[in-house]
Amino acid sequence: MRIVVALGGNALLKRGEPLTAENQRRNMREAAGQLAAIAKGHELVLVHGNGPQVGLLALEADAYKDVPSYPLDILGAESQGMIGYVIAQELQAELADRSIATLITRTVVDGEDPAFQTPTKPIGPVYTAEQAKELASARRWHMVDEGKAGWRRVVASPRPREIVELSAISTLLASGAMVICAGGGGVPVIPREGGGLSGVEAVIDKDRAAALLAHRLKADRLVILTDVDGVFAGWGTPDQTLITEIKAAEADGSGYAAGSMGPKVEAAAYFAQEAGKTASIGSLSRALAVFEGEAGTHITPDARRDG
Numbered sequence: 001m002r003i004v005v006a007l008g009g010n011a012l013l014k015r016g017e018p019l020t021a022e023n024q025r026r027n028m029r030e031a032a033g034q035l036a037a038i039a040k041g042h043e044l045v046l047v048h049g050n051g052p053q054v055g056l057l058a059l060e061a062d063a064y065k066d067v068p069s070y071p072l073d074i075l076g077a078e079s080q081g082m083i084g085y086v087i088a089q090e091l092q093a094e095l096a097d098r099s100i101a102t103l104i105t106r107t108v109v110d111g112e113d114p115a116f117q118t119p120t121k122p123i124g125p126v127y128t129a130e131q132a133k134e135l136a137s138a139r140r141w142h143m144v145d146e147g148k149a150g151w152r153r154v155v156a157s158p159r160p161r162e163i164v165e166l167s168a169i170s171t172l173l174a175s176g177a178m179v180i181c182a183g184g185g186g187v188p189v190i191p192r193e194g195g196g197l198s199g200v201e202a203v204i205d206k207d208r209a210a211a212l213l214a215h216r217l218k219a220d221r222l223v224i225l226t227d228v229d230g231v232f233a234g235w236g237t238p239d240q241t242l243i244t245e246i247k248a249a250e251a252d253g254s255g256y257a258a259g260s261m262g263p264k265v266e267a268a269a270y271f272a273q274e275a276g277k278t279a280s281i282g283s284l285s286r287a288l289a290v291f292e293g294e295a296g297t298h299i300t301p302d303a304r305r306d307g
Helices: 021-039 051-063 072-094 129-139 166-174 206-216 261-275 284-291
Strands: 002-007 043-048 100-102 106-109 121-127 142-145 151-155 160-163 178-180 187-191 197-199 221-226 231-233 241-243 245-247 279-283 297-300
Touching: 002 021, 002 206, 002 284, 021 043, 021 072, 021 284, 043 072, 043 166, 043 206, 051 072, 051 121, 072 100, 072 178, 072 187, 072 197, 121 129, 129 142, 129 151, 160 166, 160 206, 166 178, 166 206, 206 221, 206 261, 221 261, 221 284, 231 261, 261 279, 261 297, 279 284
Parallel strands: 002 043, 002 221, 043 178, 100 178, 106 187, 221 279, 245 297
Antiparallel strands: 106 160, 121 151, 142 151, 187 197, 231 241, 279 297
């Protein structure tokens, strides 16, 4: 089977933990055994988040004043290499005979996507009101007041349209390699006038990118791993109940938190509908059980399709 796994941020960092290199290595070491169990006998593609790491890189860049801050697309590419390295190191310890490739990946977005008109995704450091005003004027950044926390920059989160390195990913899979790619949803790019691609100041939801990648690769499964057991009805209430299976047409992401479960449900439903195959959402700590259908939430197609 060809499997695409989307790793939540908890693969490298638990909630409330400092963003140290050692914490990330340790957490990935714990996750590697579960992922290695899924990989045995299958083709595996890993997509990962990068939110905290990009935030740290932005803080580091902001601390050095002799050059302008690096643009977000370059920070995204940096984070892909850094996180991919940590994941590959720990997986290699579990799968010594398996080739593992980390690929910096670009994702094409639509320059006219409405998300560019209403940036909503917070990134980078926290600023005072005065600093935020200066940055908004000098750099034309969109800034939002997060109350006591301070002010933060927000950027667009457009929908992914195509994965630029799709052919390279397919070639690596055909050679027997496990591929780590599309980190943070991929570096967002748009077509450049006269040819080529240009990076844009945006971030892409990694679950949506993973679903698109899984569909384009004709994957047999999409598995989205996070820090909860699956999708719950009545989440946060005394009567919350795990939904073990749901049809794609009934899986409405708008009914869940926009910054967490909503995009996961939407991404899983997209893959199930477009690919005609099952997508699963569940806990990283039970990744193998989620893959085998013994845990988590499974979103199934309404009508199975070929391919």
